[in-house]
Amino acid sequence: MRVLLVEDEERLVASLRDGLRTAGIETVHAGTGREGLALAQTEELDLMILDIGLPDQEGFTVLRRLRATGSDLPVIILTARTSAEDTVRGLERGADDYMAKPFSLDELLARIRLRARKAPGPDDDPVLRVGRCELDPIARTLTCDGEPVALSPRELQLAHLLMAAGGDVVSRARALDEVWGAASRDNVLDVYVGYLRSRLGSEAIETVRGVGYRFVG
Template sequence: MSQILLIEDEDRINSFVSKGLRAAGYTPTVATTGREGYHLAQTGDFELIVLDLGLPDQDGFTVLRRLRENKNYSPVIILTARNTVDDTVAGLEGGADDYMAKPFRFEELLARIRLRLRPEGNGGDTTTLTHGKLRLDLRTRRAAVDGKEVDLSAREFALAEAFLRNPGQVLSREQLLSRVWGYDFDPGSNVVDVYIRYLRNKLGAGHFVTVRGMGYRLVEGE
């Protein structure tokens, strides 16, 4: 189980990213200051670091520079509200492996984490997801039901991927919103229910079961 260090001072982001990582099988540790994050990173216990730039005590660029100067080459994904080209270039040239601007979708962050960790193992198992008659090809972004290809939009595919990564598990609307639509999406929106209906129409109504008061669960269907 991969250990991931999240250096981020916003409680809301820490909460939903940590929950999502645990659901995906990772072990997250949170640091809310640059100094704390740097010292934790230097323990060598973490296989990947998610780093915010706007930390309260020091700039994330400083944390990154210190890590690289001290021969810490753990993969680093910068996660920040700064989205200018100059900041992106500075982050990548400073030693970051990837750069994501806020707001973001959790599923995209998760995909980037998996990409950076793939050389460590699990590489051959993550290109295709199957459950019963459902199949998703993560490289070509194609879906199929009982061998017949089905066209899905990017958002429909992301939602289907969330279910196929957690077969049989009840996923709440809040979990699906954070993973597929992003942490800042209106929690009162009915967009999840709308897209569940789309998936039922395209992939089969029997696969997506409503669990009253809790959310939805993927089953094998008929």
């Protein structure tokens, strides 16, 4: 696995490199947002760890510009900025996870393994088809009855999780952990299921009381 570390604090960079190397993960380092964005577009990478307080531009700007290129590279924001506003801003701009400093290396490793992109094999079709809907995780698009449905990055990630379950129920705990991370608030899931239903139809997602949700399409 190759991880891009966009961080300007040298001591933290050295510590992370050692810890990730011990876990069998190779790191590529960028000390500025501009350099990080360039590497993200030219290197073969599995994931990016992104700081917000970079010397040349905010990590939020790097993330926005990265997603504007169409990249679906998983991004974990690792920052000392822990306000609810910053967390929401990072997730809405396309981050896959948000971790606060100081942090546990073991927890970071667990999140890296969870978020890192799994490359499909040559015979794998990455497109998910459930009912009348199709989701292409590479193109980051969802269509229903052949019509495109506009979704935010977080809505698309939740739809992907539900559709990939293949008709099985996705528990609330799993959805919260995989889409928003361990520190997420419980009611955020209900809010985003409501967003999806407003775009796909109220019957598209079934509520299984006391358990979670099932995608019907």
